[in-house]
Amino acid sequence: MHKLVLIRHGQSLWNLENRFSGWADVDITDQGAAEARESGELLLQAGYHFDVAHTSVLKRAVRTLWHVQDAMDLMWIPVLTDWRLNERHYGGLTGLNKAETAAKYGEDQVKVWRRSYDIPPPPLPRDSNPALRDPRYTDLDPKLIPDTECLKDTVARVMPYWDEVLAPAIRSGQRVLLVAHGNSIRALVKYLDGISDEDIVELNIPNGVPLVYEFDDNLKPLRHYYLGDADAIAAKMAAVANQGKAK
C-alpha cells in the first residue's frame, strides 16, 4: 500500500489578519510554527518517515515544512519546491480583509470568489502583478503567470505536477510529504476523491494538520484521514469557512 501525506501550512500572518493571500509571500505566525511542529510530532509518534518532501515557492509553506522536518529529525531529506504547488492566485482581492470584503460585496459574492470552481476573482492589472518582477518566477514563461485564478485554473497546474512528479514518486515506493496551501490541496483532493464541481465548494482544509491518503498499487485512493483530535480539526475547518462571513 502507498501513502501520501498532505499538510496545509500553519497559520500565516494574513490568516490571522483574515486577508486574502494568494501569491503574496506572507510568513507563518508563532501559532503556525507550533501547528507545524505538532504535525511533525504526530507523524513521528505514528511511525511515519519520508524520503522526499515537496512544497511551493511561498515561505509560509516552506517554513512549515522546515518545522515538520525539524520535529521529525528529517532536515536532511531532499526538498523540491515548485510554483505549481502555490496557493491559488487571488487576483485583485489579494491583501483585502475577507470580512470587510463580505460586508462590501455580500457574503454570497465572497463565497463565489473563494470557493466556486470556475469563477475567478477580478484580475490584477497585468503591469502591477508583482510576480512578473519576482526572481523566483524568472525561469517561468510569463504566459504561465496568472493575474487571477479560480480553482479550475489551480487544478490545471496542480494536476500536471501530480501526473509528472508526485504520482511516479509514490508509485516507485517513495514516501512523499507535500506541504502546500488550502486551494492547491483542494485541487488535488478534488481529483483524488472525485469530488464534483458543486461539492468542492464546501471543502475547507485546516491549517497545520496532516492529511493522510492511502492508495492501492494503481494509486486508487483507498481511504484518507486527518491525524489529530477530530473535534479540534472540525473546528479549524469551520473557522476557515467562516473567514468569509461579514462578522
Ligand SMILES: O=C(O)[C@@H](CO)OP(=O)(O)O
Ligand atoms: O487567502 C488565501 O490565499 C486562501 C488561503 O488562506 O484563502 P481562502 O481560504 O479564502 O481561499
